[in-house]
Amino acid sequence: MIARVIESASPRALALLAVVTAALLIAPYLVDSYVLSVLIIVLYFAYVGQAWNLMLGFAGQLSLGHALFVSLGAYTSAALFIKFGVPPVIGIFAAIAMAVVAGCLIGYLGFRFSIRGVYFALLTIAFAEFTGIIVDHISWLGASSGLFLPVKNQQSNDLLNLRGSPTMFYYVILALTGFAFALCSWLLNSKLGLYWQAIREDQEAAEASGVPLFRYKMIAVAISSGLTGIGGVWYAFYYNNLFPETMFKTSQSVEIILGSVVGGVGTLFGPILGAFVLTPLGEILTAATDGMHLDGVKSFFWGFCVAAIVLFRPQGLWPWIYDVLGLAPKKEGKR
Amino acid sequence: MSASVAAGSAGALTVRNISKRFGGLVAVSEVSFSVAAGEIHALIGPNGAGKTTTFNMIAGAQLPDTGDVLLDGVSLAGLRPDQICRAGVGRTFQIVRPFNELTLVENVAVGALAWTDDLAEARDYARGVLELLGLGDKKEARPSSITLPDRKCLEVARALATKPKLLLLDEVMAGLRPTETDRMVAIFKKLNADTGLTILLIEHVMRAVMALSHRVLVLNYGRLIADGKPEEVTRDPEVLACYLGAEAFD
Known part of the structure; x- marks a missing residue:
C-alpha cells in the first residue's frame, strides 16, 4: 500500500512531504516555547480536522x-x-467507545430515518448541545464549574499517564496526526473509500450499484467519531481543565471543521494545510490586537477567511497549491 | 469480458399485478408481464405512462402498493435497491447519474465491487467493461469531461459491471446519433447472444426497439395495453391511436 502511494506520487510531492515531515520532527529543538505551543494547537486541529x-x-x-x-x-x-x-493509555479505549456509541446513535437516527444534509447536521448540533447541558448538571463531573486534572511539576515525562512537558504533548499529537493521515490515505484507496465517495457523489446511484448505504455511512461515522474521541483524550490531558460551557459548543465544532474547509474538504492534505494557515493567523491577530479589547476580532477574521475561500477558492487551498507547485504525478491520480 | 452467467440460465423476470399511486394519480395500475431468461423486451409508451415507475418498482427504488416482482421465481419484495442489485438486477437512470469526482474506471469499479471485495480486481474488470463499451481511451477521465452519449455508455458500464442477470435500461439511446444507436444496439445484441443477459429496456427510439426486442410491452396511463412481437404491436390499432400515430411508420 505505502509502496503504491509512493509509486503514484510525483518526486516533487515526495520531496515536499519529506521536508515537512523532517521539519516537524525536529521543530521542538528549533523553536521557542511560544511557537511550540502554537504548533501543538495547529497539529491538534489538523488531527481532528482529518477525522471530521x-x-x-x-x-x-x-x-x-x-x-x-x-x-x-x-x-x-x-x-x-x-x-x-x-491511566489514559487504558482510559482511551473507554473514551473511543463513548465517542463511537454516540456517533453510531446519531448516525442510526439520521441514516435509518433518511435525515439528510443540513437536517442531519442539525441533528449532530442538537446532540452536542443537549449532552453539554446534561454534563453541565452532573456534579460528579464538576458540572458547570469544570473538571480539573491534577497538575504537578515533574521533571520526567510519563507517557502512559500523559503527564509531562509540552514537547511530549507535541510528539504525541504529531504521531496522532501522522497516524490519522496514514489511516485516511489507506481508507480512501480501499473499497470502503470508493464506496464512501460513491455515496457522497450520488447516493441513489450508489445504492442501485450495490452499495449498502446504511452500513457504509455507519462505518464512516464510527471511524470519524472514534478518531475524534482520541483527540479528546489528548485535549483533556494537555489542557487539564474541561468546562461544559465551552467543550460541547457548536463554536468548538466549527473550529474543528474550519481548517478542512479552508484547506480543502475531501482532500488528505486539506485539513493539515488549513490548520497551518488558520491557527497561526488567529494567533498573530490575537497578539496584534492584545490589550485593545477587541474580543470578537478572531471570529470576525475567521468569518472573513471562510468568505474569501468560498468566493475565490471554493475547492479549498490545497487543490490550488497542488497545481501551483506542480505536485501532480504524470498519471492522473488522487490528491 | 467474461460473464458469470451461462446462456439462457437466469434472469427471468415476472411482474405480477403491480400498482403505484401518487396521491390521486394512479401511475401504474395492475401491470403484469414476464420476461423469459435470455430475452430482450422493450417497454414503450407515451410520456407519463408509468414506464420509469415500473422500473423503479422492479429495482426497489419505489415500493409497489400492490403486487410482486420475482427474479427467477424468487420474490424481490422487501429488498433494498442494493440487495436487488446484488441479486442480479442492474439498472441505468434515465437522467445519467455518474459519480462526478471519480474517474471512469472508479465509477465502473463501484459496480464491480458488488461481487468482489478486491479493489484491484474490480478496477481490472471495470477497464474491461469500459473497453467493451468503447470508452477504453477515456478510462482516467472524469464524467464531466466526456460527451453525453459517452456518459450514457458509462451509465450502462456501471450497471454491467455488477454482473447482472437482468439489465434494466432506461432510455439509454435517447439523444444518441443513429450511428451511436446502432453501436449500442450491436453491443446489447452481442451481450445477449454471448452471455444470455436478459434485458428490459424503456425506449423511445423505435429504430433501437425494432432492432433489439423479442417482445414489446406498451404502457398507457399506467395500464399495459399491448404485449407482443414488435411487428404485431406496431400494427395494434389501440397502440397506434394512443401513442405512435400512423405517421411513425410511414
Whole structure:
C-alpha cells in the first residue's frame, strides 16, 4: 500500500512531504516555547480536522457536532483518571467507545430515518448541545464549574499517564496526526473509500450499484467519531481543565471543521494545510490586537477567511497549491 | 469480458399485478408481464405512462402498493435497491447519474465491487467493461469531461459491471446519433447472444426497439395495453391511436 502511494506520487510531492515531515520532527529543538505551543494547537486541529473530513469529505455526511466526540473522549478519560486512577493509555479505549456509541446513535437516527444534509447536521448540533447541558448538571463531573486534572511539576515525562512537558504533548499529537493521515490515505484507496465517495457523489446511484448505504455511512461515522474521541483524550490531558460551557459548543465544532474547509474538504492534505494557515493567523491577530479589547476580532477574521475561500477558492487551498507547485504525478491520480 | 452467467440460465423476470399511486394519480395500475431468461423486451409508451415507475418498482427504488416482482421465481419484495442489485438486477437512470469526482474506471469499479471485495480486481474488470463499451481511451477521465452519449455508455458500464442477470435500461439511446444507436444496439445484441443477459429496456427510439426486442410491452396511463412481437404491436390499432400515430411508420 505505502509502496503504491509512493509509486503514484510525483518526486516533487515526495520531496515536499519529506521536508515537512523532517521539519516537524525536529521543530521542538528549533523553536521557542511560544511557537511550540502554537504548533501543538495547529497539529491538534489538523488531527481532528482529518477525522471530521473523513465523514464529510469522503462519505458526504455533514457533521456540525464533532465537539461532542472531543468532549466525550475528554470527559471519559479525565473522569476515569481523576476518580479511579485509570491511566489514559487504558482510559482511551473507554473514551473511543463513548465517542463511537454516540456517533453510531446519531448516525442510526439520521441514516435509518433518511435525515439528510443540513437536517442531519442539525441533528449532530442538537446532540452536542443537549449532552453539554446534561454534563453541565452532573456534579460528579464538576458540572458547570469544570473538571480539573491534577497538575504537578515533574521533571520526567510519563507517557502512559500523559503527564509531562509540552514537547511530549507535541510528539504525541504529531504521531496522532501522522497516524490519522496514514489511516485516511489507506481508507480512501480501499473499497470502503470508493464506496464512501460513491455515496457522497450520488447516493441513489450508489445504492442501485450495490452499495449498502446504511452500513457504509455507519462505518464512516464510527471511524470519524472514534478518531475524534482520541483527540479528546489528548485535549483533556494537555489542557487539564474541561468546562461544559465551552467543550460541547457548536463554536468548538466549527473550529474543528474550519481548517478542512479552508484547506480543502475531501482532500488528505486539506485539513493539515488549513490548520497551518488558520491557527497561526488567529494567533498573530490575537497578539496584534492584545490589550485593545477587541474580543470578537478572531471570529470576525475567521468569518472573513471562510468568505474569501468560498468566493475565490471554493475547492479549498490545497487543490490550488497542488497545481501551483506542480505536485501532480504524470498519471492522473488522487490528491 | 467474461460473464458469470451461462446462456439462457437466469434472469427471468415476472411482474405480477403491480400498482403505484401518487396521491390521486394512479401511475401504474395492475401491470403484469414476464420476461423469459435470455430475452430482450422493450417497454414503450407515451410520456407519463408509468414506464420509469415500473422500473423503479422492479429495482426497489419505489415500493409497489400492490403486487410482486420475482427474479427467477424468487420474490424481490422487501429488498433494498442494493440487495436487488446484488441479486442480479442492474439498472441505468434515465437522467445519467455518474459519480462526478471519480474517474471512469472508479465509477465502473463501484459496480464491480458488488461481487468482489478486491479493489484491484474490480478496477481490472471495470477497464474491461469500459473497453467493451468503447470508452477504453477515456478510462482516467472524469464524467464531466466526456460527451453525453459517452456518459450514457458509462451509465450502462456501471450497471454491467455488477454482473447482472437482468439489465434494466432506461432510455439509454435517447439523444444518441443513429450511428451511436446502432453501436449500442450491436453491443446489447452481442451481450445477449454471448452471455444470455436478459434485458428490459424503456425506449423511445423505435429504430433501437425494432432492432433489439423479442417482445414489446406498451404502457398507457399506467395500464399495459399491448404485449407482443414488435411487428404485431406496431400494427395494434389501440397502440397506434394512443401513442405512435400512423405517421411513425410511414
